Amino acid sequence: MNDRxxxxxxxxxLVALVLVGxxxxxxxxxxxxxxxxxxxxxxxxxxVARADRFLEAVTLWSERELTQRLGVRRQGRWLLEIQRxxxxxxxxxxxxxxxxxxxxxTAVLRRRGDDAND
Numbered sequence: 001m002n003d004r005x006x007x008x009x010x011x012x013x014l015v016a017l018v019l020v021g022x023x024x025x026x027x028x029x030x031x032x033x034x035x036x037x038x039x040x041x042x043x044x045x046x047x048v049a050r051a052d053r054f055l056e057a058v059t060l061w062s063e064r065e066l067t068q069r070l071g072v073r074r075q076g077r078w079l080l081e082i083q084r085x086x087x088x089x090x091x092x093x094x095x096x097x098x099x100x101x102x103x104x105x106t107a108v109l110r111r112r113g114d115d116a117n118d
Contacts, residue, residue, distance in 0.1 A: 047103065048103060051078065051104050054075070055094050055104050058075075058082075059106060063112070066084075078094050078097065079094070080092070090107065
């Protein structure tokens with residue numbers, strides 16, 4: 001093999017190694033991004049499950065308890081907003097601790113006399 005062919009082969013091998021390296025780095029970045037996305041998804045799922053347990057407890061409050069807590073207030077790790085748009089109808093929203101994102105929301109109906117706690 002002459003020197004010219006040897007030099008060409010060496011350049012081709014170097015170019016191939018660079019391309020393999022670029023592809024490997026790209027694959028690693030994609031893999032890392034996917035792993036982080038899955039982790040964020042799991043954390044979000046856990047947060048919604050905890051908020052759901054809390055909201056379930058709130059929906060069992062009596063009309064008196066709901067009325068006492070009208071407005072926005074901190075309840076443990078959550079911000080809770082209770083509104084009464086109509087007599088006996090309460091809307092309930094659970095926000096993240098910073099109050100930016102509504103995690104869950106529902107509405108409950110309480111009629112006078114239906115509540116054993118009143």
